[in-house]
Amino acid sequence: MQLIDRDLLKVYQLSSGRVFFQDVDDSSKVKEADSLTQVRDFIADRCRARQARKLARLQVQVDLAKRSAFTLLLSDLSSLSAILSTIAMSLSAMFDFARKDVEVGESAPKELLLEKHADYIHAYEQKKDSYEYIMAEFLRMSGVYWCLTAMDLAKSLDRMNRADILQFIKESQTESGGFAASQGHDPHLLHTLCAVQILVMFDAVDEVSSDRIVEYVKARQNEDGSFGGDEWNEIDTRFSLCAVACLKLLNRLDAIDTPKATAYVLSCQNFDGGFGTRPGSESHSGQIYCCLGTLAILGELHRIDADRVGWWLCERQCASGGLNGRPEKLPDVCYSWWVLASLTIIGRLHWVDKVSLKRFILACQDDETGGFADRPGDMPDPFHTVFGLAGLSLLGDERLKPVNPVLCMPEDRLASASIRVQLLNPR
Amino acid sequence: MHFVKKEPTTEEQKEQKRKEREKKLKIFSAARDRLFDKRQKGELDEEVLAISGQLLQKNPDVYTFWNIRRQALILISQKIAAENSDDEAKRDERLAALYKEEMILTEACIQENPKSYGAWFQRGWVLERTPKPDYQFELKLCNLALRLDERNFHCWDHRRIVCRLANIPLEDELKFSDEKVNDNFSNYSAWHYRSSLLARTHPDPDGRLPMDESTLAKELGLATNAFYTDPEDQSAWFYTSWLFDDQHAFAEGPVPVWVTVDRKKSTILLVMSGAVEAKTVGDMIATDADGEWIPADSQAQSSQVWLFKSSSLGPATKVTLSYKALDVQVEDEWTDLDAIRALLAPANPEGSLKTALEKMLASCQELATVEPHNKWPTFIATLCMRRLDAQANHDQILSNLEKKLPELDPKRAGMYADLASDIRVDRFLLDALAEYSPVPDTLRMVRMELTSLGQLHLFAGRLTQLDLSENRLKSVAALRRLPLLEYVTLNSNEISSLECLSDGMDNLEFVSIASNGLTSVQQIADLKKAKKLGRLVVCENPFCDDKEQLEELRRVFGDSVRVIPFWL
Numbered sequence: 001m002q003l004i005d006r007d008l009l010k011v012y013q014l015s016s017g018r019v020f021f022q023d024v025d026d027s028s029k030v031k032e033a034d035s036l037t038q039v040r041d042f043i044a045d046r047c048r049a050r051q052a053r054k055l056a057r058l059q060v061q062v063d064l065a066k067r068s069a070f071t072l073l074l075s076d077l078s079s080l081s082a083i084l085s086t087i088a089m090s091l092s093a094m095f096d097f098a099r100k101d102v103e104v105g106e107s108a109p110k111e112l113l114l115e116k117h118a119d120y121i122h123a124y125e126q127k128k129d130s131y132e133y134i135m136a137e138f139l140r141m142s143g144v145y146w147c148l149t150a151m152d153l154a155k156s157l158d159r160m161n162r163a164d165i166l167q168f169i170k171e172s173q174t175e176s177g178g179f180a181a182s183q184g185h186d187p188h189l190l191h192t193l194c195a196v197q198i199l200v201m202f203d204a205v206d207e208v209s210s211d212r213i214v215e216y217v218k219a220r221q222n223e224d225g226s227f228g229g230d231e232w233n234e235i236d237t238r239f240s241l242c243a244v245a246c247l248k249l250l251n252r253l254d255a256i257d258t259p260k261a262t263a264y265v266l267s268c269q270n271f272d273g274g275f276g277t278r279p280g281s282e283s284h285s286g287q288i289y290c291c292l293g294t295l296a297i298l299g300e301l302h303r304i305d306a307d308r309v310g311w312w313l314c315e316r317q318c319a320s321g322g323l324n325g326r327p328e329k330l331p332d333v334c335y336s337w338w339v340l341a342s343l344t345i346i347g348r349l350h351w352v353d354k355v356s357l358k359r360f361i362l363a364c365q366d367d368e369t370g371g372f373a374d375r376p377g378d379m380p381d382p383f384h385t386v387f388g389l390a391g392l393s394l395l396g397d398e399r400l401k402p403v404n405p406v407l408c409m410p411e412d413r414l415a416s417a418s419i420r421v422q423l424l425n426p427r
Numbered sequence: 428m429h430f431v432k433k434e435p436t437t438e439e440q441k442e443q444k445r446k447e448r449e450k451k452l453k454i455f456s457a458a459r460d461r462l463f464d465k466r467q468k469g470e471l472d473e474e475v476l477a478i479s480g481q482l483l484q485k486n487p488d489v490y491t492f493w494n495i496r497r498q499a500l501i502l503i504s505q506k507i508a509a510e511n512s513d514d515e516a517k518r519d520e521r522l523a524a525l526y527k528e529e530m531i532l533t534e535a536c537i538q539e540n541p542k543s544y545g546a547w548f549q550r551g552w553v554l555e556r557t558p559k560p561d562y563q564f565e566l567k568l569c570n571l572a573l574r575l576d577e578r579n580f581h582c583w584d585h586r587r588i589v590c591r592l593a594n595i596p597l598e599d600e601l602k603f604s605d606e607k608v609n610d611n612f613s614n615y616s617a618w619h620y621r622s623s624l625l626a627r628t629h630p631d632p633d634g635r636l637p638m639d640e641s642t643l644a645k646e647l648g649l650a651t652n653a654f655y656t657d658p659e660d661q662s663a664w665f666y667t668s669w670l671f672d673d674q675h676a677f678a679e680g681p682v683p684v685w686v687t688v689d690r691k692k693s694t695i696l697l698v699m700s701g702a703v704e705a706k707t708v709g710d711m712i713a714t715d716a717d718g719e720w721i722p723a724d725s726q727a728q729s730s731q732v733w734l735f736k737s738s739s740l741g742p743a744t745k746v747t748l749s750y751k752a753l754d755v756q757v758e759d760e761w762t763d764l765d766a767i768r769a770l771l772a773p774a775n776p777e778g779s780l781k782t783a784l785e786k787m788l789a790s791c792q793e794l795a796t797v798e799p800h801n802k803w804p805t806f807i808a809t810l811c812m813r814r815l816d817a818q819a820n821h822d823q824i825l826s827n828l829e830k831k832l833p834e835l836d837p838k839r840a841g842m843y844a845d846l847a848s849d850i851r852v853d854r855f856l857l858d859a860l861a862e863y864s865p866v867p868d869t870l871r872m873v874r875m876e877l878t879s880l881g882q883l884h885l886f887a888g889r890l891t892q893l894d895l896s897e898n899r900l901k902s903v904a905a906l907r908r909l910p911l912l913e914y915v916t917l918n919s920n921e922i923s924s925l926e927c928l929s930d931g932m933d934n935l936e937f938v939s940i941a942s943n944g945l946t947s948v949q950q951i952a953d954l955k956k957a958k959k960l961g962r963l964v965v966c967e968n969p970f971c972d973d974k975e976q977l978e979e980l981r982r983v984f985g986d987s988v989r990v991i992p993f994w995l
Contacts (some may be wrong), residue, residue, distance in 0.1 A: 271622035299728030302702035
């Protein structure tokens with residue numbers, strides 16, 4: 001695979017909004033475009049031209065007047081529709097990408113459209129033979145957990161079909177004791193945790209054998225304290241959280257080696273105070289959430305430098321008010337959960353600006369169908385919906401139930417089961 | 428959906444999409460059913476590889492398909508081994524070919540979705556099994572993937588796995604990170620890689636700095652270039668702050684700093700320089716009295732402050748503190764005030780390190796004048812001043828944190844306030860140590876704009892009375908680490924809950940929480956659990972004007988606590 005650097009189409013957008021493009025292949029002068037659509041059409045033409053000349057690649061470089069640059073590599077031009085759908089990511093999205101932030105427009109939703117979200121989630125579960133439903137069977141257990149948590153936070157859990165869901169859960173438990181994403185698929189810690197979370201929310205833990213679940217989780221721990229996702233032993237700090245959260249919910253933390261589990265998580269701490277997938281991996285908000293959550297469950301939060309990781313976390317807030325997952329990345333509503341929950345766990349939620357964050361999250365709502373998208377204007381889905389709602393709950397929206405920042409479940413469900421976790425400086 | 432903009436679609440487009448999807452669904456379901464069926468029958472063969480391969484190219488995230496594939500590969504490789512048990516070379520050749528197919532598949536999957544956990548994991552899995560791993564090819568693949576997306580952490584993680592398996596020298600990887608950083612100073616992933624490599628390639632012989640001094644100075648220069656080139660990019664700034672950050676005062680691990688033995692109350696209190704678990708505490712303090720060590724914090728396994736509650740700790744009971752060379756019998760109290768001073772005011776850097784930091788500080792301050800709207804140079808300069816000489820630079824540091832930075836960067840005003848507050852408290856404690864001997868058991872930190880309480884817990888062994896009136900405290904969880912506290916005044920703060928004090932405050936007799944904007948008795952009801960509580964002042968809170976709330980107050984606290992809702 002070789003990059004052909006000479007073939008370059010450069011697109012510029014100045015901060016004033018004017019768009020220019022330069023076809024380096026042609027070495028013609030820089031031309032001004034009427035609109036981004038015109039540039040998009042131009043790119044499509046270039047693709048066709050290159051296809052005709054049987055050239056494999058087109059490199060489109062999007063520059064801003066400042067120093068940042070973004071390169072879109074359109075490889076394998078044999079499928080033009082695929083190319084055009086890649087461009088469907090839209091040039092404006094590319095510019096968002098390059099600016100590493102988004103605009104929260106004036107027309108974006110400003111109020112919480114709670115009923116719409118409840119309807120959206122409720123409808124999602126109904127279409128059992130739909131394309132989305134079947135193609136997502138490999139993550140259905142997690143999908144169900146996202147939907148139920150969203151509904152419960154919205155105080156509408158009773159609209160979901162408890163009996164059907166419990167049946168689905170029982171059918172998904174495998175011989176090993178662990179739960180699969182859906183029947184037929186293999187067990188995994190991710191889906192085992194989701195299953196247990198759902199059972200706790202429905203107060204139905206007694207309807208399955210916890211001993212078998214505990215055995216499955218226990219078997220996932222390695223010598224160094226890390227956890228594998230399943231018998232194939234992919235190691236990731238996400239699975240440390242899945243394991244200890246599962247056992248915490250079942251009150252069986254005694255089943256694993258907790259000092260080693262702590263030691264492993266601490267070995268993943270980086271120069272910036274954050275945590276990654278494994279020792280040596282770059283800090284990432286999602287992984288930080290998993291590591292802080294693990295330490296909270298194990299009562300070991302005093303072992304980390306909370307000021308340092310708190311600083312890294314609050315710097316995830318962009319000018320738009322949204323939170324990103326890592327430096328120089330776009331804000332995304334799901335980080336309103338990973339980052340916000342992490343800050344809450346270490347007692348530093350007030351280190352972000354709540355007003356602009358709330359405005360960003362609300363702007364991610366889809367006011368037609370309900371549900372939240374990753375950022376304003378994109379397509380909604382249950383994953384971003386639950387994290388949008390959970391983020392708003394942490395910010396104190398009274399129409400939602402209080403959410404637990406470690407376990408991402410309504411607090412009242414945990415209180416009923418007498419489950420408490422460590423938090424630093426709670427208010 | 429990530430990056431998928433919502434576009435308006437016509438009915439015609441919707442119908443066409445529906446038809447396409449129905450077709451795709453049929454094909455998918457048929458293939459998936461066949462695959463599951465074959466697995467159930469134990470037929471893990473080439474057909475399974477073919478079907479799963481097709482499915483995974485379009486859906487590389489379906490983890491079960493990867494599992495089935497691995498099961499098939501294991502069986503097939505066992506077959507190959509059995510068939511060629513007398514010809515190792517032939518066996519290895521066939522196995523290598525089998526796994527090469529796997530590499531081609533995963534490469535295609537990675538092209539389809541460069542962030543597929545399943546595809547990258549499979550590559551790593553194969554590398555560990557194939558008789559002829561091509562590590563150079565793997566590195567080339569990583570290089571290419573990084574050129575397309577230099578922040579792809581799956582790729583960086585895979586690179587680290589390859590380097591480990593191939594025993595690539597760390598210096599080579601350091602050179603690689605050099606190239607990446609010089610290519611683009613905004614490459615956080617490359618800076619991160621450097622941070623973990625340098626600690627291993629150029630360690631500090633004393634174990635106090637992140638790397639040896641001369642390398643540190645060079646890195647400071649590199650980082651300075653980077654933040655000058657792109658002052659709005661976070662990478663170089665985070666890296667810089669790590670370079671000069673004060674590594675812990677006690678690099679060997681937490682040390683004891685205070686032990687208080689109360690033979691009347693039958694308790695021992697221990698304060699450590701850092702958090703430890705119960706076992707460490709038990710090994711450190713030996714006593715004949717029976718009892719239990721409890722962490723002075725809620726739901727904690729590790730804590731800096733520990734309390735030993737006994738029923739049999741009398742005037743004659745031996746209490747021995749043993750830590751490394753230290754071995755003392757404690758009568759009433761043992762303290763290491765030097766250690767406490769070192770925690771409150773770490774030693775300033777000297778010699779070449781000091782020079783390097785002063786140079787960097789100058790660059791920051793210069794950049795701050797050139798980029799007046801950018802908070803980074805000012806913030807990093809502030810942290811650097813604190814590191815160089817926190818006491819001499821005290822006023823400038825506070826001025827930056829309390830005035831300049833909240834103006835430049837209002838979103839992070841909460842953080843700047845807490846950092847300033849911690850500095851004020853630590854300085855107050857330092858002054859108290861200098862001014863008074865013995866260490867006072869009463870502290871008044873009134874009207875200090877406090878939002879956070881620094882290292883107040885270092886005085887847990889002595890503090891019985893605390894006045895924190897007229898500050899901006901929202902959380903009092905820090906008080907939980909002062910189990911000897913008897914009197915605390917919290918008037919005119921912003922406290923909305925005392926749940927964190929619901930256990931462990933066994934000596935608390937008097938609490939005053941007037942003027943905190945409390946609207947409901949439920950917000951302070953948890954104080955009921957403080958066994959010795961005798962008096963509670965709640966004047967000038969909104970709930971005092973509510974008859975029902977006053978009733979509730981009397982009901983919750985009963986006869987044992989004298990509640991005072993009005994000043995007169």
